[in-house]
Amino acid sequence: MAIDSLVLGAGQEVGKSCVVVTINGKRIMFDCGMHMGHLDHQRYPDFSLFLNLNPTRTSITPSLASSSPTCTKRKQKPTLIFHLDHVGALPYFTEVCGYRGPIYMTYPTKALAPIMLEDYRKVMVERRGEEEQFSSDHIAECMKKVIPVDLKQTVQVDKDLQIRAYYAGHVLGAAMFYAKVGDAAMVYTGDYNMTPDRHLGAAQIERLNLDLLISESTYGTTIRDSKYAREREFLRAVHKCVAGGGKVLIPTFALGRAQELCILLEDYWERMNLEVPIYFSAGLTLQANMYYKMLISWTSQKVKETYSTRNAFDFKNAHKFDRSMIDAPGPCVLFATPGMISGGFSLEVFKHWAPSEMNLVTLPGYCVAGTIGHKLMSGKPTKIDLDKDTQIDVRCQIHHLSFSPHTDAKGIMDLIKFLSPKNVILVHGEKPKMATLKEKYSPNWEFNVMTLQTMRLSQFLQPTM
Known part of the structure; x- marks a missing residue:
């Protein structure tokens, strides 16, 4: 056989x-x-x-x-x-x-x-x-x-x-x-x-x-560092950016890292009494959050244990983001899909926010070769050619920390x-x-x-x- x-x-x-x-x-x-x-x-x-x-x-x-x-x-x-x-x-x-x-x-x-x-x-x-x-x-x-x-x-x-x-x-x-x-x-x-x-x-x-x-x-x-050390570094980078009036783009897929990092930010926002808005792009991640609530039995033991008093996926500080808000003044944190900036809304937002030194792009996961996310992780490019007619100036801060x-x-x-x-x-x-x-x-x-x-x-x- x-x-x-x-x-x-x-x-x-x-x-x-x-x-x-x-x-x-x-x-x-x-x-x-x-x-x-x-x-x-x-x-x-x-x-x-x-x-x-x-x-x-x-x-x-x-x-x-x-x-x-x-x-x-x-x-x-x-x-x-x-x-x-x-x-x-x-x-x-x-x-x-x-x-x-x-x-x-x-x-x-x-x-x-x-x-x-x-x-x-x-x-x-x-x-x-x-x-x-x-x-x-x-x-x-x-x-x-x-x-x-x-x-x-x-x-x-x-x-x-x-x-x-x-x-x-x-x-x-x-x-x-x-x-x-x-x-x-x-x-x-x-x-x-x-x-x-x-x-x-x-x-x-x-x-x-x-x-x-x-x-x-x-x-x-x-071999990854301590999860808590990575979380502290992530929170420090995000807080520093929004405290300086910048915008934070977190390219993620709709399910997985978006929920993991939003739970982390929700807890930190409450402890630090921050009022800077946190957004999810369009309805995809919001729809995904609904399924997380329905499928609690597949989540972590801690989420299941606290479910009777609080659903971890009822995000108090997170709201839906609209395209008209891309160039709105003031700091914010945005989770946008897809995670590798291979297209979609994360790429659209990146075009607008990348030219400003005040802003931050933090890449929490793996990016395959050929995507903009991979180019950002592989070095510190000052320009990215999207196609033969489109070039993006990259002056924003780039932060890569594996929450893969x-x-x-x-x-x-x-x-x-x-x-x-x-x-x-x-x-x-x-x-x-x-x-x-x-x-x-x-x-x-x-x-x-x-x-x-x-x-x-x-x-x-x-x-x-």
């Missing part, structure tokens, strides 16, 4: 996560993401690569002569989180490429994924004028195919294959998925966090007898040691960092550690009987 792995995305990069695993003839696709740093054919995984698989073991047969490949057999597809680099290509895969098999998500992911997908579609088509890759109807039809699952619920997909979801922390609804066919078993982590934060708990999984673990490695060479919900190198090592699989594949990380993690630690591990290049390599594993 064998486990075959084909990485269609996020092999040695961060973006468009998509891994196809075949366990004793049963094919599973984990994630179906898009790359936030590309606007061309590299945006989505190359689904035509299924043609390179053994046809007797392949469940999808796309036609290169057609723009609408068809699915000839069913293939199970768990989607682990709602972030676009994990779910962004899903409507394209189902409604354009014609996939007709089952799709599994946790209940929060099923609730939140269509919100993120529709927001992305609006930004790219209605505001940027790009050709539509999928429509609102495509999103709706895609979500009808989704089968929601509970944590630790064993789902018997067919007589041979069973899957089970485990709490991953990271963002609301994130899950690690366990899959087993016969005696062969594996876990795909997706994004996870081994450390609890203010609004979510740490990843939780039981000891399992695994032939393969596929783990993210975004921060594979980073991804686990760090210690967390990755702790999970691998705890699960002790026979084989490990590292994905969702930058190639040099993945190589460093593998070289530094794998000699001390009693199992095989691999990194697979996107689209070019597949690995065949023989589980021990």
Whole structure:
């Protein structure tokens, strides 16, 4: 019996996560993401690569002569989180490429994924004028195919294959998925966090007898400082800016860091008796906050314990931000999407606020190559070329402090040691960092550690009987 792995995305990069695993003839696709740093054919995984698989073991047969490949057999597809680099290509895969098999998500992911997908579609088509890759109807039809699952619920997909979801922390609804066919078993982590934060708990999984673990490695060479030290530095930078009359732009995705940092700011604002307004851009994050209130059982222990007296997501100092307020005088703090300043409202605000030395842009999370956020993190540019006709003067303060919900190198090592699989594949990380993690630690591990290049390599594993 064998486990075959084909990485269609996020092999040695961060973006468009998509891994196809075949366990004793049963094919599973984990994630179906898009790359936030590309606007061309590299945006989505190359689904035509299924043609390179053994046809007797392949469940999808796309036609290169057609723009609408068809699915000839069913293939199970768990989607682990709602972030676009994990779910962004899903409507394209189902409604354009014609996939007709089952799709599994946790209940929060099923609730939140269509919100993120529709927001992305609006930004790219209605505001940027790009050709539509999928429509609102495509999103709706895609979500009808989704089968929601509970944590630790064993789902018997067919007589041979069973899957089970485990709490991953990271963002609301994130899950690690366990899959087993016969005696062969594996876990795909997706994004996870081994450390609890203010609004979510740490990843939780039981000891399992695994032939393969596929783990993210975004921060594979980073050991983070104390969370409290990072929080103090963040609050100090924000307070200094608004005290001087400046505006603070915090580019975040609508769910996750926005709620984490707003809880932090709310507490600080009350302790310091500050009256500077805090804003969320448009309705996306406000809508997300509603789901956080509905899905309290997925949050941290502290949030659940205090829920009867105070809902942590009822933000007293946070308000909706309108476009007409961009050039309004006076200090403020604004959470704007998307988190990497790859487009959308955060980019619109950045154009207005970046030229002023009084203002601050603080980047709380990871930014993929090709985005403005990545350029700001990689140095201190004085100008950024948005396109051949648009140049942005950058005189504002730039502050990067990781509040990323991804686990760090210690967390990755702790999970691998705890699960002790026979084989490990590292994905969702930058190639040099993945190589460093593998070289530094794998000699001390009693199992095989691999990194697979996107689209070019597949690995065949023989589980021990």
